[in-house]
Amino acid sequence: MPGSIKDKVAIVGMGCTRFGELWEKGTTDLIVEPVNEALADAGIELKDIEAAWGGTLFSGNGGRTVSEALRLQYKPVTRVENACGSGHEAIRGAAYAVAAGVYDICLAVGYEKLKDEGQSGLPGMQNRTGTHYESSMPGVFAMMATRYFNRYGLTPEEGKTMLGKISVKSHHNGSLNPKAHLRREIKLEQVLNAPIIAWPLGLFDCCGVSDGGAAAIIVRADMAKNFTDTPVYIKALQICAGPTSGRLLTDYDYTHVEESYRAGIAAYAEAGVTNPREEISMAEVHDCFSITEAVTMEDLQFSPRGKVRDDIEAGTFELSGQLPVQPDGGLKCFGHPIGASGIRMIYEPYLQFKGRAGDRQLKDPKLALAHNMGNEPYAPVVSCCIVGL
Amino acid sequence: MAGIVSYGAYIPWHRMERQKCVSAWGGFGMPGEKAVAYFDEDSVTMAVEAARDCLGDIDGRTIDGLYFATTTSPYKEKQCAAIMAIALDMRRDIRTIDVNTSLRAGASAFGMAMDAIQAGSANSVLVTAADIRMAAPAGMTEQGLGDGAGAILLGNDNVIAEIQGSYSITDELVGTWRAADDTFIRSWEDRMIMDEGYGKVIPEALMGIMKKYNLEPKDFAKVVFDSPVDGRKHGKAAVAAGFDPSQVQDPFTLFLNVGLTGCAQSLMMLVSALESAKPGDKILFAGSGNGVDAFILQVTDAIEKLPERRGITGHLASKKMMDNYNAYLTWRGIVPQEEARRPAKTPARLSAMWRENKQQIGLWGIKCKQCGTIQYDDGAAATTPIRVCAKCGAQDNFDDYNFANKKATVFSYTHDNLAPVADPPASVVLIDFEGGGRAFFDLTDRDPAELEVGTKVEMTFRRMQINRGLSVYHWKARPVR
Incomplete structure (x- = not known):
């Protein structure tokens, strides 16, 4: 690797709105509010921001959406979009610009006024010729569950139980998070008896469809202590875009996400992590669906291939487990305002490192991984960001 | 000599007992069931499926024309055969024609293909006919209609049935019709249609072609022509032309299992007849609708070498009975379904x-x-x-x-x-x-x-x-x- 982002930049301020069906809030609110919180957290003013990156899938285009909302005065602002991975992409733009030495203080903000799209979930998949098969996003991820059950010999009941326990865990964590969209504890029976969205995935296998915004102030590492005693450093930020061959070639198993696996390897190398399961203190992964979290545990080498079920049964990923995953509730319960999610995933470790995670506070976390994924399992862009003190 | 090279058919998988109509609306139930095109089917898709059944391993690129007969084209302006030619992998330098508006269109397209081949302007032409006609709910017509398609490949080589003669009559009697802006077909009084229309023009045409070629009913193994709802009228018309009931291609199997398939009916009955035809059989084939097109077919030895296909028999055997009548109403768009609560799809470009x-x-x-x-x-x-x-x-x-x-x-x-x-x-x-x-x-x-x-x-x-x-x-x- 010719260069590395490791310890070159630090996050010195973060903000995040409550996620949810925020009918009374518009895109502007979802930009202004997290940015205000981040600025106050860093102890700076808007005019101190030298450049900004805004991540969103649906809510406005161009850098202007951000500069207009904040009335940023003639600053360089870029809108980035990498599907559901847009949040990390905004972080990446700001982090790399600072690391390049072009700017000292940059803003990354992710926002999505998703509930203005007027539907449950995301718009169905379409192509230009109007010939696309009729599948929702739950549908294409459900097909990964179908494969996983088939490959590892799980009956539908066994498979759904395995996935259900993931959702029960995330709902517990979400119940402890005042900013989460879904704050209700659930029982496994509820998951198993819930209406089917796309077989075999039921209602509780799917993440919240939410509005929200999140922001981060990124500065040069050597000046970070000017803003805070506990800056959070970016240890790795690796992105991997697949060639979309998984839907064309018969050698794709559809029980893993190659891009997650490769982004994980690259991020571990960049951060100097050799044993992820032992060295990573907590992870926020892209659990758009329960099955996604399951295979991501294997892709990120937290669990051996085909063995995530053992770790789920053992409670490894629970708040009190060896490797807490989604301590903030994840996409599942914190919610999934597309552009904001990637930054929200870093907001939680940021709070944890500073001891500000309230009822969810982990003991002495050292290194956290955030895994942000855009598009379908056979064709995603995946970003892995490792942060630490 | 020009003749039939291959044949095929298509019947939708979904079938509805006619009794379902009675359960929904009351009234008198006809026996049997009707084939109902699925929500993703129309005349074009059914014709393509029949054509694929007909072609089997025959390379679409060897065929010089594609004629598509239907009274239920999805378009009033735009050709459908051009779409089908791509689906069937046919060449660009062929003649594609849609033959529309007449219930005789299937037989007429058959005649046009014969003419083109006999004239030497084409060596082979694929004829398809499909219909998905609609009658307003609660009537007997609705029960009688069914959806389906037939396809016949005509050509000069590997002929399984030579076309030895043809004869047409035209006749203006308004029996059933559908105006340009009508969704459902309309009909004049049955007795008039049967007694002055069907019951007279069918025998006239059958006798006319026999007279033209100095043939008699006994020369034919089978007489094959479309039937009205009342199958007894079909038999009477054949008898009126001098045929014995044993010579008549049974219309009841199709009616009881599929329904009346519009301009595809005569071709589908011909496919049925060819499925059981033997070398040496002479078949009198006709299709009616504001007149009649009639043909004399002579089955050859090649029919025994024709590869397996689904045809009518195979398609009849593969079916799913519909649970209720409501699905039929929504699939045909007769009753709107609540739209999904989401913005419309982006238009196809x-x-x-x-x-x-x-x-x-x-x-x-x-x-x-x-x-x-x-x-x-x-x-x-x-x-x-x-x-x-x-x-x-x-x-x-x-x-x-x-x-x-x-x-x-x-x-x-x-x-x-x-x-x-x-x-x-x-x-x-x-x-x-x-x-x-x-x-x-x-x-x-x-x-x-x-x-x-x-x-x-x-x-x-x-x-x-x-x-x-x-x-x-x-x-x-x-x-x-």
Whole structure:
């Protein structure tokens, strides 16, 4: 690797709105509010921001959406979009610009006024010729569950139980998070008896469809202590875009996400992590669906291939487990305002490192991984960001 | 000598007992069931399926013409045969014609094909006929109608039945009609239609062709022509022309299992007759509707070498009885369904459709010349056509590869309740084709309970949506039955 982002930049301020069906809030609110919180957290003013990156899938285009909302005065602002991975992409733009030495203080903000799209979930998949098969996003991820059950010999009941326990865990964590969209504890029976969205995935296998915004102030590492005693450093930020061959070639198993696996390897190398399961203190992964979290545990080498079920049964990923995953509730319960999610995933470790995670506070976390994924399992862009003190 | 080279048929998988209409509306129930095109079928898709049944291994590129007969074209202005020619992989330098508005259109297209071949302007022509006629709910006509298609390949070579003569009459009597802005067919009083129309013009034509060629009823093994709702009138017309009831191609099997299939009926009955025909049989074939087109067919020895096909018999055996009448109403758009609570789809882009005709309507993919990997791009991303091999990275170094006749195995699937479809859940499959290639497709004509990883499927031509009046066609998978 010719260069590395490791310890070159630090996050010195973060903000995040409550996620949810925020009918009374518009895109502007979802930009202004997290940015205000981040600025106050860093102890700076808007005019101190030298450049900004805004991540969103649906809510406005161009850098202007951000500069207009904040009335940023003639600053360089870029809108980035990498599907559901847009949040990390905004972080990446700001982090790399600072690391390049072009700017000292940059803003990354992710926002999505998703509930203005007027539907449950995301718009169905379409192509230009109007010939696309009729599948929702739950549908294409459900097909990964179908494969996983088939490959590892799980009956539908066994498979759904395995996935259900993931959702029960995330709902517990979400119940402890005042900013989460879904704050209700659930029982496994509820998951198993819930209406089917796309077989075999039921209602509780799917993440919240939410509005929200999140922001981060990124500065040069050597000046970070000017803003805070506990800056959070970016240890790795690796992105991997697949060639979309998984839907064309018969050698794709559809029980893993190659891009997650490769982004994980690259991020571990960049951060100097050799044993992820032992060295990573907590992870926020892209659990758009329960099955996604399951295979991501294997892709990120937290669990051996085909063995995530053992770790789920053992409670490894629970708040009190060896490797807490989604301590903030994840996409599942914190919610999934597309552009904001990637930054929200870093907001939680940021709070944890500073001891500000309230009822969810982990003991002495050292290194956290955030895994942000855009598009379908056979064709995603995946970003892995490792942060630490 | 010009004649029939091959034949095929298509009957939708879904069938509805006529008693379901009575359960819904009361009244008198006719016996039997009717074939109901699925929500993704229309005359074009059914004709393509019949044509594929007819062609089997015959290369569409060897055929010089495609005539499509229907009274239920999805378009008042725009040719459908041109769409079908791509789906059937036919050449560009052929004559494609839609023959519309007459219930005789199937037989007329047959005659036009014969004329073209006899005149030497074509060596072979594929004739298809399909109908999906609608009668207003609660009437007897609704019970009587059914959906289906027939296809006949005419040519000079490998003829299984020579065409030894033809004869036509024209007759102006308004029996049933549908005005340009009518959804449902209308009819004049039955007795008038039967006694002065059908009951007279059929015998006139049958006797006319026999007289023209100095033949008598006893010279024929079979007389094959379309039937009205009341099958007894069919037999009476044959008897009036001098035939013995034993010579008459039975109209009841089709009526009781499929219903009256409009301009496809005469061709479908001909297919039925050919399925049991023997070398040396002479067949009198006719189709009616504001007159009659009649033909004398002489079955040859080649009929015994014709490969297996589904035909009428095979399609009749493969069916799914509908649970209720309501589905029929919604599939035909007679009763609107609540729209999905989401914004409308983005319109299909005509320019993209045109650019991707070959992939989307023809189901063409590629085989990499460098590594041999077979690939079909479903156009899910904005990346079609394939320029770079997904396996080895070779660029623009491919052979064309067609998937339409390839069977496949379900690699994964879901039943999606969120996707807005006319018959939820949306069953979507990721399939691996025999010989190579993987792609996502909708699964149609399916019972959700019967689907599993490993289910064998085949491809079928279907309508994906109607967008600004534009019927968008593509392919779906269906379980092999």
